[in-house]
Amino acid sequence: MSDAVIAPPTATPTHRPSSFLTLSLGSIGIVYGDIGTSPLYALKESLTAASAGGALTPAMVLGVMSLVLWTLIVIVTLKYVLLIMRADNHGEGGTLTLMALLQHVMHRRFAAISLLGMAGAALFYGDAIITPAISVLSAVEGLKLVEPAFDPFILPLAMAILIGLFVVQFRGTAAVAAWFGPIMLLWFGVMAVGGVMNLASDLSVLNAINPLYGIDFLLHHGRAGLIALGAVFLTVTGAEALYADMGHFGRKPIRVAWFIVVFPALALCYLGQGAMLLHHPERLENPFFFLFPEWALLPMVGLATAATIIASQAVISGAYSLTQQAIQLGLLPRMDIRRTSETEKGQIYIPRVNWLLLIAVLYLVFAFKSSSALASAYGIAVTGTMVITSIMAYFVMRKCWHWSAAVAALVIAPFIAVDLIFLMANMLKIFEGGWIPLLIGGGLMAVMITWRRGSKIVARKTVREEVNLNDFIASISGSSSISRVRGVAVFLTGSPNSTPTSLMHNLKHNKVLHEKNVILSVITEDVPRVPEHERSSTEIVNDRFSRMTLRFGYMESPNVPKGIAGCQGRDFNFDIMNTSFFLSRRVIRPATPSEMPRWQSLLFANMAKWADDASLYFRIPTGRAVEVGMQINV
Template sequence: MATHEKQSLAIVTLTAIGVVYGDIGTSPLYTLRECLAGEWGVGINQTSVYGFLSLIFWLLTSVVSIKYLLFVLRADDAGEGGILTLMSLAGRNIDARYMPLVIVMGLIGGSFFYGDGVITPAISVMSAIEGMEIIAPNLTRYVVPLSVIILTLLFVIQKHGTGSIGKLFAPVMMLWFITLAVLGIRGIMEYPQVLHALNPYWAINFFVQYKLVSFFALGAAVLSVTGAEALYADMGHFNRSSIRIAWFSIVLPSLVLNYFGQGALLLQHPEAIKNPFFLLAPEWALIPLLVLAAFATVIASQAVISGVFSLTRHAVRLGYLPPMRIIYTSDKESGQIYIPAINWMLYLAVLIVIASFKSSSNLAAAYGIVVTGTMALTSVLFCLVTVHNWQWNRWAVALLLALLLVIDLPLFGANLIKIMAGGWLPICIGIGFLVVMTTWRTERFNVLRKLSEHGNSLSAMITSLEKNPPVRVPGTAVYLSRVVNVIPTALLHNMKHNKVLHERVVLLTIRTEEVPYVPNVRRVEIEQLSPSFWRVVASYGWREKPNMEGIFHRCSVEGLNCPMMQTSFFMSHEALILGKRPWHHKIRGMLFLALARNALRSPDLFELPPNRVIELGTQMDI
C-alpha cells in the first residue's frame, strides 16, 4: 500500500512539473538578458551580474519557496486555489462593512490575470523562436510570423481539449528542466566563482552601488518569479505535497543552476548578452534546444490559457460575468474546459500584442506590473484568511503581512516605471475586465431587484390559487426562479395571459455557493408549499456544471418524481430598454445591454430539451 502511494505521489509530482511550472520554468529564456541588457546603465561587471543573480535567487526563495509554497498554499477551498477562491475564503467571516473591499481586491487580482494571460503566451513563444537569430541572423524577420503560426495552432486545438496533449506535458517539461540544469552546470564549471552570488551580500551591495537605478532594476528581476501565482491557481488539479516536492527537488535547483550558468557565461563573454540562454549551449545543440524551448513555451502558454478558462468559469458561476458557453472536454476531469468566446478574444489580443511589440524584449516592458499587483493583493487576502478563518494571532499576522509587503510593494513600485514603455497594456486589459465584471454584477442585481418588486406575496398567491384554482392541465410545470420566495415572472405572465395552471407546479431555484463542490446529499432541498406547489432549491459549487436531469433524478430519489418528457419548463425572457441616465451611467448601461444580448440563454445553459421549454417575455426599463 505504501509503495502504491509513493508511486502515485511520484506520478502526480511529475505531472505537476508539466502543468504548474510551465510559466516560471521558461523565464530563463529572457530574464537575465533583460536584467543586464543595458537599459538601466549598469553594464556587465561583477557587481551587476552577482547583484542580479543574488536578487533572482533570493526572490525565488522568498516569493516562491516561502510565501507561496509554505504559506499561501495552505489557503484552499476543498482543494481549490486562486485569487477568487482566496476572495471567497476571506469574505466568509469578515465584518460586512469590509466585504466590498475584499471583493474589489479579489476582482482586481482576477482581472489582472487576464492581462497576464495575454502577455505570457506572446513573450514565451517569441523568446523561444528568437533563438533562430543565433543559428542564422538572417532569420530574424521570421520570428513574428512563426510565433503567430505556433500560437494560432495552440488556440485552434483548444476546442479538442488538452487531455491527450497534456500527457506529453510532464516528460517534455521534465526534459526541459534537466536541460536547464545541465546547461547551467556547464557554464558554472567554466567559472565556479559565480556561486559566490548565493550570498545575499551581493544583492545588498547592488543596491548600495547603484542606488535609485537598482530600485527600478527590480522591475527586470521580477521576471524570474512571474508564474508564481500559477502554483496557487493550479492547486485544484494537484495537492500541496506534489507541488512542493516538484519545486524543491527539480524546478528550483534547475532554475538556479541555469541562471548562474548564464551569469558565468556573461562574466567571461559579455558579448553573449544578446541571448545568453541559447549561447550557453554548444553549437551542435542549438537546433534541438530551439525545438525543446518552443515546446516548453507552448506548454507554458497552455497552462495560462487553461487558467484563464478556469478563472472565467469561476467568475460566471459567482455572477461576475454573464453566462457563456462552457464546453467540458473531458469526462473524467472537470478542470478541462473550453470557452470559445474567451479563447478567441484571447487569441485576437495575443496577435495584436505580437504585431505591436515585435520582440520579447519589448514585451518584457509590459510584463510584471499585473503580476506584482496580484502578488500584493494575494498577501493581503491571505492574511485576512489567517485572522478571520484560522484565528491566528493578530500581531503575528501583522508582522507576516509587513514582511510580505516589504517584498511585494517594492516589486510593484519598480514596475510602475514600465507603464509608458508597455505596462499600460496589461493594466488596460485588467481594467477592461474589471469594468465588465462590476457592471454585470451591479446591473444584473438591479434587474433582479426590479423583477421582484411586483408587490405580490408568494404564499398569498399560492393560497389563492389553491382556494380558487384556474383551469388545471395535466403534467408538471417547472418555473425557474432566480430568488427563493419570490413569484417567478414567468408564472405571473402565464396566469395573466393563459389563465391555466398545471396539476403540479415546481418553483426551481439554482443556487451557486461560494465553494468549489457541493456534496450530492445537499444537492437539492425540497419543500411542499401546498398540495400542488413544490419548491426545489438546487445547490452547486462554482466548479460544477448545473445539470437539469441530475437535479430531477435527485428529486425522484427524495420522493418528487418529475419525468423530463412529461414536464414543461417555463422561463422568462426580459427585453431590456435603457432609460434616462447620466452619461457615465448610460455607458455602463449600454455595456450591460451588450453583455445581456450575448449571454447564454437559460435553455442552453441548462441543456433543456427544446421542445419542453416555454419562454414568456417581458419588457423592462433599466
C-alpha cells in the same frame, strides 16, 4: 441574466487523482510551465537593464544573480510554497477562491474584499494575454542563433504557433496533457545540465548566494537598478499558478515538485548563465541558448518551443477556469462553457474567451515584435496580483486562522514590502508597454463592477414586482378559469418564496396550470464543488406545488436536468420528455434617471444582450425550454 445567488458553504471533497507521483509530474507540466520558461528571457532582460547600454561588469552580473536567487527564495519558496498555499477553500486556491472564502467568514460586510478579488482576477487576464506572446516569441527567437537568415520568419512562425494553439483549444487538453509532465521534466533536466556545464567553468558566481551583492547593486545603480529589479521579477512570473492550480494537484505534490525538481533546475540554469556571462559578456544577446553547444541549438529551440506552448496552455486553461468562477460568483454574464473531458472536472472550453484571448495575443506579438519589447509590458499585472494576494492573506490569517493582528502583520508585512518594491520597479515601465495590462485590468474591473451592481438592481426590481408564493397559491386555488394540463412545469427563480414572473405571465396569458409545478432556485455556494448527496433539497407546498433548490460550487457548470434527476424516486418521478422549463428572459433598457451612471447602465444593458441564454447555461434541452419575456429599466 442569471438567477443564481450565493449561499453559505457546505463541506465538499476535492477531486484528486490517486497517484502522488502522477500528481507531482502533472504539477511540473501545468503549474510550473510559466515560471519554468522564464530563464529564456528573464536574466537577459535584467542584465540588459542593469548595463543600460554600457559594458556588462562582473559586479552587475553578481548583483543581478543575487537578486534573482533571492527573489525565487522569498517570493516563491517562502511566500507561496510555504505560506499562501495554506490558505485554501476546501483544497482550491486562487484570487476568487480567497474572495469567496473571506466573503463567507466576514459575512460579506467588507466590500473591499470583493473589490480586491475582482482586481486580482482582472489583472490575471493581463498576464494570460502577455504570457503566450512573450514565451513563444522568446523560444522562436533562438532560431536567429542557429541561422541569422531565419530572422524574417520569426514573427510569422510565432504567430502561426499561437494561432494553432488557440484553434485546437476546443478539443481540450486531455489527449495531450499526459505529455506535459514528461516534456517539462525533460526541460528542467536539460536546463539544469546546461547550467552545470557552464557553472563548472567558474564557481565564483556562487558568491551571488550572498544577498549583500544584490543590496549593493541596488544601492549603487539608482534608476537603472530599479529598472533591472523590475526585470528580475520576470523570474517569478507564474508563481501565482502554484496557488491557483492547487485544487487540481494538491498542496504536497506541488511543494515536492518545487523543492526536488523546479527550484534546483532554475537555480542551476541561472547560475550557469551568470558564470558564462562573467567570461563572455558579449553573449548577453541570448544567454540561455548560449549555454548549449552549437550542435544542440536546433533541438533546444524545438524543446523550448514545446515548453512555451505548454506554459501558454496552462495560462489559457487558467483563464477559462477563472471565467467560470467569475460567472458563478455573479461577476460576469453567462457564457457558453463546454466540457472537453468526461472524467476531468477542470477540462473546460469557453469559445468567447478563447477568441478574445487570441486576438489580444496576436495584437501584442504584431505590435511589439520581440520578447525584449514585450518584457516591458510584463510584470505589472503579476506584481499587482501578488500584492492583492498578500493583502487578502492577512485577512485569512486574522479571520480564518484566528491569528492576532500583531502576529499576522509581522508575518505578512515583509512579503507585502517586497511585493510593493517590485510593483514600484515595474511601474517605471508603464510608458514602455506596462500600460497594457493595467488597461486590460481596469476595463475588466469596470465590467465586473457594472455587472454585479446591475444584477443587484435587476434582482431588487424583480422581487419588488413578484408576489408571495403562498399568497399566490391561495389566490388561484379553486379557480375555475384555469385549465389543468398533464406534466411537470419547472419555473426558475432567484427567490423561492416569491412567485416567478414566468409563472405569473404563463397563467395570465395562457390560463394554464400544470399538474405538477416546481419552483426551482439554483444557488452558487462559496465552495468549489458540492457533493451529489447535498446537491438538491425539496419542500412540498401542496399537491400541485413544490419548492426545489439545486446547489452548485463556483467551479462547477450547473446542469439543471441532471440535478433534478438526482431527486428521482425521493419526491417525484422526473421525465425530461414530460417536463417543461419556464425561464424569464429579461430585456434590459437604460433608465432615465438611472441608479447607475449613464455609461454604466448602457454597458450593463449591452452585457445583458451578450449573455448566453439561461437554457443553454443551465443545460436545459432547447425543446423543453419556454422563455417568457419581460422588460426592466436599469
